[in-house]
Amino acid sequence: MIAYILRSLAQAVMVMLAVALLAFSMFRFVGDPVANMVGQEASLKERAELAERLGLNDPFPIQFANFVRDMTRGEFGMSYRQGRPVRDLLMERVPATVELAFLSSLFALVFGIALGVYTAINRRGILANAVMSLSLVGVSLPTFLIGIGLIYLFAVELRWLPSFGRGDVLKLGWWSTGLLTETGRKSLIMPVLTLGFFQLTLIMRLVRAEMLEAMRTDYVKFARARGIPERSISFRHALRNTMIPVITIAGLQFGSVIAFAIVTETVFQWPGLGALFVQAVQFVDIPVMAAYLMFVALVFVVVNLAVDLLYFAVDPRLRGTTAAAK
Amino acid sequence: MTAPVLSVRNLKVEFPTRRGILTAIDDISFDIGPGEVLGVVGESGAGKSITGTAVIGLIEPPGRIAGGEVLLRGSRIDNLPQEQMRKIRGKRIGMVFQDPLTSLNPLYRIGEHLIETIRTHSTLSESAARKKALSLLEEVGIPAPDTRIDNYPHQFSGGMRQRVVLALALAAEPELVIADEPTTALDVSVQAQIIALLKRLCAQHGAAVMLITHDMGVIAETADRVAVMYAGRIAEIGPVRDVIKSPLHPYTKGLMGSIPSLTGESDRLVQIPGSMPRLTAIPSGCRFHPRCPRAFVPCPTFRPELQPEAKSEVACWLYHPFPVQAEAV
């Protein structure tokens, strides 16, 4: 078991280093860091000095090592466009995105599993088929359209919810939360639904497929042959076995939700990391792009690790040795 | 025989497909007496497994029982509503499948499987059920049952798992156990043990057995009577000794001749030419006639029914007068 954990950790580190290499390459080869940091009128001498100071004349591996060292310390440099330390920008915006991502994942998980189980058990029901058809439409709907549609309905026509922004937020230390204010909560509803919708359809279809698969297995056949009631079979045998792949995939999805938030944040003018990233791409603000990449990679890697460990805890086949007795 | 435990009369099982209706079993009838072991033997695709599945009511839609009756101790069970049939499964009819690894839920401990089955069919408490589970495990020969009961299926070897499966099938004391290829997935060395165990347990619990297999050796060892199936029909059915020593139906003769013998007779192994017809291309008349070395006038046109001959029953025009104006089948 220790070997398993160590192996997962090692893989995590490898992935982070690979992403760091990518981020670093972006810094070095895309655009000119010096040109981006000084004005047009800077003399050649000033540029040369800056280059020396930034360590641009050192050999590649040393620069990369410095880069990694800086990253681990949270030093991401200065934003080309805003002239502020990237680190500050990140910290301002992380809470908005994390809150959004977490809540929408929760929403998608709860309703996705419920709907998935329902449509699997009631395969031939009318409601179940309606839900499945709707989910197909859902997959064909781009997230931004869903956002726009919701805004039109609830903000413009019905005027129940605000059409953009986070509302009032409460600052707790360096974190800011919208959960504790009424406008904050109201502002969260539509973005959470929008971001969560795609995940929900994914999870629902996954749960349904896995449940149906589980209901076709030999152990279910044998359970029926032993007279176990259908209800027990669905909820105890099939569902339990379904949870393992669902946890894995849903867990992995969460890692990417942070990135999926890009579109939702843009539609709702949500002050999060995603919106920041889009601006950075438009203006080729390399430090921000690189920092965002590293952050997403970090979240991703941490979530992967957590899922690996969870998997381990849930599937008895992975634990210990198989003690075969003849 | 005395009142049979199981009575199958003119059973017909159909599967509607895109290309038409396939009849997997076409009008078969047989009885199993209390405590008796009936072997059901035949090549792959002959309909043996479907017979077992039909008896216990687990034919999956769109397949269905299209005709005939299945009677358990005299009362029909093939037309029961789902919930009543469910109560019969496990409690009065048990079934054992081929692959013990996939028959057990990998996330359930052995004890959970057993207790679940026991409590479904009785009102025992959790601890009483556990006691019963332990005694069952001991009966099937699992060593150290108090520790093994909390193990998971993957922690057992193939033979041990099949023992557990047997314990599960017998947990609610059924009157009939259907064993569908119970040893095919096991090592040869373990097969004999499991078969012996099956026979002994059923004898002790007073359960009749329908033993479905393609292995004649197992039948010879274990069964009292044997039914030979071919392309969805029964060709011959009778006491094991008679069917093996003096087979009547040409197909059975071919089967017996194709088994290598250890007792020295080194004649060439008989091979029946051709192969069993697919369900989409069933021959007219007697289904075996295209491959039969003894086929003659009535065979391609008229379908033979099981008729008594010596101590068995056989469906072959060699043994009873053939019709001159009956309808062709």
Added chain:
Amino acid sequence: MRAPSPPRLTFRTRLWRAWDSDVAWSFRHSPVAILAAAMALTLLLSAVLAPLIAPQNAFDAASLNLMEGFTRPGEPSAVTGRVFVLGTDDQGRDMLSAILYGSRVSLLVGFASVVFSIAIGVSLGLMAGYLGGRTDAFIMRIADIQLSFPAILIALLVFGIARGLIAPQYHEQAAVVVLIIAIGLSNWASYARTVRGSTLVEKNKDYVMSARVMGRSPFAIMGQHVLPNVTGPVLVIATINLALAIIAESTLSFLGVGVPPTQPSLGTLIRVGQQFLFSGEWWILLYPALDLVLLALSINLLGDWLRDALNPKLR
């Protein structure tokens, strides 16, 4: 002894087999598939034939009359009296023409990026499967990474990097190509995986081994034996990816990092339309949105049906 290779079929035989095959049967009997195919075909044709059937050339700024802006669908314009079936936008652009031309751009980018993805994915899959060992492990690792990161992120990243590498004056010209590459690079891994699996299976078959012994080039071998087997699954993946690519393009355009505004795609049109939705000119948003959704939906339905039709387990 020479191991036999599978028989070659004439084209006519192939065609007849295809018509009589389970797939064609399944199509003829599936109302959803037929409907979806009809819808997709209609949208596709209308996009291809846009220059011929559109009332107006939506991309030609000179042909627009600002005075005709904001005309409601079906009503005559306040100034010139012309009737526009789907209304006009703020620039006086006929919505019908706009979506015809717009879907053209969307489909172009969509198809091209799928072709690009297939090219990369299939090649890498063949390489990984055939060469095995380290190459295989390396390629599959990268594929795993591509699969775990959201396509949007990868596409944005590629786009951003390309922007940094290309001088500003060429941005507009290069935009479409960069977009195709960006979306293509975010979706190739599924093909690679499938093709690799197939290659591994075929690699060990007798007739492949005997071909190798006889000195035939590995490419010929792979081409002749592996590719025919993967056409089915690749087609399924491609169909679903096409819908994804179209949505990806529209998302990127909506975000402002897609096609340049001079060649608006459906995504750009939606971006423009969003501003006017809240002030009451709903048609500027609705029609492009509807076109996009119908396009993606019909392609998705086809992809779903195709996957079920080609799945041997469900027959």
